[in-house]
Amino acid sequence: MNGMVGTRTKRKEDPRFITGNGHFTDDIHLPGMTYAAMLRSPHAHARIVSIDVSEALQHPQVLAVYTGQDLLNKMKSVPTYWYVPGCNLIAKDRNPLAIDKTHYVGEGVAFVIAKDRYSARDAIELIEVIYEELPVVVNHEDAMEEGTVLVHEDVPNNIAFHWKPTSVPDEVFEQAEVVVKQRFIEQRLIPNPMETRAAVAQYNAGSGDMTLWCTSQNPHIHRNVYADVLGISEAKLRVISPDIGGGFGAKIGVYTEEALTAYAARDLNCPVKWIEDRHEHFMATNHARDEIIDVELAGQKDGTMTAIRVRNIANLGAYVSTMGAAVPTLCFGLMAPGAYDISLAGVEVIGVYTNTTPTDAYRGAGKPEAAYQIERIVDLFADSIGMDPVEVRKKNLISKEKFPYNSAMGCVYDSGNYHEALDIALQMVQYEEFLKQQEELRKKGRYLGIGFSTYVELCGLGPSKVAGATGFQGGLWENATVRVHPTGAVTVFTGTCPHGQGEETTFAQIIVDKFGVPLESIEVIYGDTQIIAQGWGTYGSRTTAVGGAALAIAADRVFAKAKKIAAHELEVSEDELNFERGVFSRKDLPESKRTFIEIAKSANMSWNLPEGMEPGLEAQAFFDPENFVFPFGTHICIVEVDVKTGTINLQRYIAVDDVGNLINPMVAEGQVHGGIAQGIGQALWESAVYNEQGQLVSGTFMDYTMPKARFLPKIETAFTQTPSPVNPLGVKGVGETGTTAAPPAVVNAVMNALQPFGIKALDMPLTPEKVWKALQKEGTKVDS
Amino acid sequence: MAVENVNVSFSVNGVQKCSSVEPRKLLVHHLRDDLGLTGTHIGCDTSQCGACTVMVNGEAVKSCTVLTVQVEGSQVLTVEGLGTMQQLHPIQKGFWEEHGLQCGFCTPGVMIAMVNLLDSNPNPTDEEIRDGLEGVICRCTGYQHIVNAVKHAAQLIAESKKLEIMPIGEGS
Numbered sequence: 001m002n003g004m005v006g007t008r009t010k011r012k013e014d015p016r017f018i019t020g021n022g023h024f025t026d027d028i029h030l031p032g033m034t035y036a037a038m039l040r041s042p043h044a045h046a047r048i049v050s051i052d053v054s055e056a057l058q059h060p061q062v063l064a065v066y067t068g069q070d071l072l073n074k075m076k077s078v079p080t081y082w083y084v085p086g087c088n089l090i091a092k093d094r095n096p097l098a099i100d101k102t103h104y105v106g107e108g109v110a111f112v113i114a115k116d117r118y119s120a121r122d123a124i125e126l127i128e129v130i131y132e133e134l135p136v137v138v139n140h141e142d143a144m145e146e147g148t149v150l151v152h153e154d155v156p157n158n159i160a161f162h163w164k165p166t167s168v169p170d171e172v173f174e175q176a177e178v179v180v181k182q183r184f185i186e187q188r189l190i191p192n193p194m195e196t197r198a199a200v201a202q203y204n205a206g207s208g209d210m211t212l213w214c215t216s217q218n219p220h221i222h223r224n225v226y227a228d229v230l231g232i233s234e235a236k237l238r239v240i241s242p243d244i245g246g247g248f249g250a251k252i253g254v255y256t257e258e259a260l261t262a263y264a265a266r267d268l269n270c271p272v273k274w275i276e277d278r279h280e281h282f283m284a285t286n287h288a289r290d291e292i293i294d295v296e297l298a299g300q301k302d303g304t305m306t307a308i309r310v311r312n313i314a315n316l317g318a319y320v321s322t323m324g325a326a327v328p329t330l331c332f333g334l335m336a337p338g339a340y341d342i343s344l345a346g347v348e349v350i351g352v353y354t355n356t357t358p359t360d361a362y363r364g365a366g367k368p369e370a371a372y373q374i375e376r377i378v379d380l381f382a383d384s385i386g387m388d389p390v391e392v393r394k395k396n397l398i399s400k401e402k403f404p405y406n407s408a409m410g411c412v413y414d415s416g417n418y419h420e421a422l423d424i425a426l427q428m429v430q431y432e433e434f435l436k437q438q439e440e441l442r443k444k445g446r447y448l449g450i451g452f453s454t455y456v457e458l459c460g461l462g463p464s465k466v467a468g469a470t471g472f473q474g475g476l477w478e479n480a481t482v483r484v485h486p487t488g489a490v491t492v493f494t495g496t497c498p499h500g501q502g503e504e505t506t507f508a509q510i511i512v513d514k515f516g517v518p519l520e521s522i523e524v525i526y527g528d529t530q531i532i533a534q535g536w537g538t539y540g541s542r543t544t545a546v547g548g549a550a551l552a553i554a555a556d557r558v559f560a561k562a563k564k565i566a567a568h569e570l571e572v573s574e575d576e577l578n579f580e581r582g583v584f585s586r587k588d589l590p591e592s593k594r595t596f597i598e599i600a601k602s603a604n605m606s607w608n609l610p611e612g613m614e615p616g617l618e619a620q621a622f623f624d625p626e627n628f629v630f631p632f633g634t635h636i637c638i639v640e641v642d643v644k645t646g647t648i649n650l651q652r653y654i655a656v657d658d659v660g661n662l663i664n665p666m667v668a669e670g671q672v673h674g675g676i677a678q679g680i681g682q683a684l685w686e687s688a689v690y691n692e693q694g695q696l697v698s699g700t701f702m703d704y705t706m707p708k709a710r711f712l713p714k715i716e717t718a719f720t721q722t723p724s725p726v727n728p729l730g731v732k733g734v735g736e737t738g739t740t741a742a743p744p745a746v747v748n749a750v751m752n753a754l755q756p757f758g759i760k761a762l763d764m765p766l767t768p769e770k771v772w773k774a775l776q777k778e779g780t781k782v783d784s
Numbered sequence: 785m786a787v788e789n790v791n792v793s794f795s796v797n798g799v800q801k802c803s804s805v806e807p808r809k810l811l812v813h814h815l816r817d818d819l820g821l822t823g824t825h826i827g828c829d830t831s832q833c834g835a836c837t838v839m840v841n842g843e844a845v846k847s848c849t850v851l852t853v854q855v856e857g858s859q860v861l862t863v864e865g866l867g868t869m870q871q872l873h874p875i876q877k878g879f880w881e882e883h884g885l886q887c888g889f890c891t892p893g894v895m896i897a898m899v900n901l902l903d904s905n906p907n908p909t910d911e912e913i914r915d916g917l918e919g920v921i922c923r924c925t926g927y928q929h930i931v932n933a934v935k936h937a938a939q940l941i942a943e944s945k946k947l948e949i950m951p952i953g954e955g956s
Contacts, residue, residue: 010880010881010883011880011883013888014879014880014885014888015869015880017885017888017891017892018863018872018876018879018880018885018888018892019823019863019864019866019867019868019869019872019876020821020822020823020824020862020863020864020866020892021823022823022888022889024822024889026816026822026825026826027816027822029817029820117813117817118806118808118809192923193887193923194825194827194833194835194887194889194890194921194922194923194924195825195827195887195889196827243887243888244887245825245827245887245888245889245890246886246887246923246924248923275826277829278827278828278829278830278833279829499887500887500888500889500924501886502886666883667883669883669929670883670886670924670925670926670929671886673925673926673927673928673929674886674923674925674926675926676926677923677925677926677927678923700828700829700830700832701828701830701832701833701921702832706832706921706923708917708918708921708927709913709914709915709917709918709920709931710911710914710915710918712914712926712927712928714910714928715926715928738926
């Protein structure tokens with residue numbers, strides 16, 4: 001074989017992006033194109049008294065203005081997609097536009113279609129809405145109190161669900177030698193891919209075919225839902241994801257705007273384009289995290305951890321969004337014990353409605369929150385018993401002999417060598433040296449801190465039977481078709497839908513190794529529901545672990561057929577053939593040979609095939625994994641805190657990750673870097689902030705601090721490779737590791753730096769102001 | 785609404801264009817919607833993200849904060865004018881070879897900004913590149929591979945200068 005898997009191969013997708021030939025949704029221009037704009041609620045909670053669209057309709061460029069009333073009985077509301085069982089879930093579906101009441105700032109109130117972008121925006125200004133403001137509830141803990149404002153009148157105490165799959169008796173904690181408790185606030189985040197959401201719809205009134213281009217991580221899910229919402233047959237609705245400018249979970253969600261764009265295209269019988277602007281993205285695209293997590297850890301003075309109990313109050317926003325119920329429950333709860341051998345774990349999650357934008361998946365989705373609470377509480381535990389945090393980790397990390405490991409939350413961790421990743425990271429950081437340096441610098445009034453994060457996360461979603469049992473409204477298998485053309489060129493069709501992760505290249509690398517054909521002759525096709533029968537998209541680091549696995553199986557089927565043809569042509573049995581670098585040859589007569597490309601021609605011409613063989617060289621495979629995959633690793637962060645200003649200087653960041661076998665180390669490294677940047681962003685800067693009136697005060701890039709180049713240190717990466725046994729590639733999933741691992745690594749480092757001041761816990765983001773204020777309060781304990 | 789269009793004449797990627805535009809029309813919209821140069825992207829509405837960065841008379845500017853009428857008589861360079869597949873600009877080579885992009889959405893703007901940086905500082909340090917990236921946001925890469933890409937591009941430019949080959953798109 002050529003051995004391209006495992007090499008730093010330059011990406012196939014890059015030439016179109018570096019030459020300006022990418023094809024994003026807003027780049028689509030159709031004859032007769034019209035433009036949509038959304039009027040959004042300026043109030044977090046208000047009754048709509050009246051809407052007057054008459055002036056807007058008089059605008060010469062305006063074709064239509066839709067209100068919620070106009071659409072009654074014409075479109076269905078947009079549902080959630082994950083009905084987590086056993087938690088009395090009261091899901092509220094989203095109307096395409098608010099009808100009587102608005103529930104959060106940014107909720108759609110009227111949808112305008114005009115002949116050009118600027119006029120659509122102008123017309124919005126001409127719509128007169130009279131609102132009667134209602135009391136607002138923003139904080140999820142407040143929302144649960146008796147007698148408080150109700151976001152939906154029929155949901156008592158605003159509690160959408162209460163999930164308690166496991167519990168640990170009080171006695172365990174009462175009798176424990178050591179118990180540490182802490183409340184952690186996972187602040188609200190805004191995913192902010194650089195391309196906002198967008199949709200273009202085109203309807204053919206003759207055939208009834210609807211094409212919807214939209215920024216989707218899972219076009220088939222969007223097709224399934226929008227077909228139902230619009231009353232169109234799935235076979236008539238074609239959803240296409242062109243190039244997507246990042247998703248990070250925000251483009252999993254099923255939204256109202258995309259469905260409205262398609263509705264308007266059909267209603268007006270002309271193409272309609274809707275492009276979200278950044279300010280709208282802040283208000284209207286799903287937010288993430290926003291959880292209040294109370295943790296109790298029981299253990300012994302020797303450092304053994306024995307039980308963990310976690311209660312998570314999750315702010316769902318005004319609706320249960322697409323994956324809204326699963327993120328804080330399954331994705332978070334199942335990973336609560338982290339990478340540690342803890343025999344008892346109790347998890348309780350309460351999902352709460354508030355007058356805020358709905359929350360949903362964002363890179364890592366539940367796992368970053370799980371890693372954060374366990375990695376922070378481990379440090380607090382180490383501190384309480386006076387033990388080095390590394391020693392506590394070494395004592396409790398699941399040892400490699402225990403895999404597959406049954407966790408206290410009922411997960412089976414597939415494979416791992418957690419101690420090895422920790423050891424390598426410790427060597428890279430030179431821990432002992434650092435401790436000496438830290439001690440010396442402290443004497444000089446300089447405060448360095450080191451933070452560890454020994455994480456594991458659940459990825460590669462995942463067995464369909466688990467999807468069904470947990471209320472997901474789809475399957476989680478994946479499929480691939482491998483088609484070899486007469487010239488030997490190969491087209492691969494995958495049901496996953498990458499949006500920047502580089503699978504056009506990594507999938508092609510797999511094919512190169514299977515067939516020995518050049519990388520340039522392979523095309524990877526995705527993101528079109530008419531070309532790919534069904535698939536479930538890209539999220540939860542499933543693309544390669546599930547989609548890539550399906551691809552490998554399909555390729556093996558193609559290869560098996562090719563080999564049969566080669567044996568037939570070379571007049572030997574298959575056992576008597578060698579295959580190397582794209583060439584089949586007879587073992588006994590090496591000069592007697594056929595290239596894979598020649599066999600491709602033979603198969604497609606079908607002039608001389610083995611008796612009974614069908615023509616063509618193509619195979620499809622459906623892969624439903626038996627389990628999730630569990631990437632893991634150790635991240636270490638070193639910071640210096642300027643105790644006079646509260647400023648945090650990131651000095652070093654070390655990441656040792658194990659994502660199973662690596663297909664393209666360069667691409668994997670890029671994924672790790674990007675994930676860490678987002679994780680550091682959460683730890684130090686990013687935060688979506690509402691005021692008491694429910695106004696989003698961090699509504700632009702001016703107010704929401706995104707990580708920029710000079711904020712970040714050089715990231716030092718290394719990989720260990722522990723293959724996963726649950727897929728034929730032995731891969732695990734890399735996209736979410738950094739986002740999961742980084743927040744506790746950074747926060748632990750800052751807390752370690754602030755140890756002399758008696759500051760044990762601060763909530764993210766650790767802004768200079770927050771750190772400085774804490775130092776003002778506690779700083780008198782130590783001379784600085 | 786009632787304001788009349790005005791005629792604007794300027795050069796884009798070396799080609800002279802004469803257009804009739806609304807006085808309020810942003811350059812980025814004119815480039816994308818009227819001239820079909822969709823390589824320049826829109827990522828925000830506050831001039832923070834830099835996805836729309838183009839070169840006007842040799843200086844990187846954010847085309848979402850420039851009115852089309854303001855570039856009357858100017859020379860505009862967009863990503864489409866940077867280089868071709870047959871002759872990539874060193875910055876394009878750098879980004880490809882050093883994995884300086886993931887989703888590719890911010891990439892055109894980032895590359896233009898970095899061409900501008902390299903024009904004024906042909907041999908920047910990592911620190912200087914990170915400072916030079918202040919006007920752009922990339923959500924995918926974590927910037928490290930972008931820094932590597934720019935360093936690589938600087939090296940390629942230095943080598944091409946030794947051979948007295950002027951890279952495409954340098955200056956105006």
